[in-house]
Amino acid sequence: TFAEGKGPDALEKVMEDLIAKGIYIPYKRRVIFAIPKPVVTQKDWGELDGRALDFGRTEDRIAAVYWYMDQVLSIWKEKDYKYLDLEGFY
DSSP: OOOTTSHHHHHHHHHHHHHHTTOOOOSOEEEEEOOOOOOTTOOOSOEETTEEOOTTSHHHHHHHHHHHHHHHHHHHHHHOOSSEEEEEEO
C-alpha cells in the first residue's frame, strides 16, 4: 500500500510535479483505502497481541481488519502528505 513510488506516494509526486510546472491545484486529492477481506480458510496469518489468528473465527477476522486500518492510519500520519487527504476506508 505504501511502497516507495507507488500508491499515495506516487499520487503525491504527481501533484508536486504539476505544481512545479506552475499548474494550480485547487484542492487536495481524496484517498480511500479498500479493506482487504480476510479469507475464512486462512489459519496461519500470524499473531496479533501474542495470539495466533484463525480467520475461521469472526473475532479474529475483525481483529485483523482493525489492525490493518490502524497500520494505514499510522503510516499515513507519518507520511504527512501535503496534497492528499485520507477520506476513509471501504
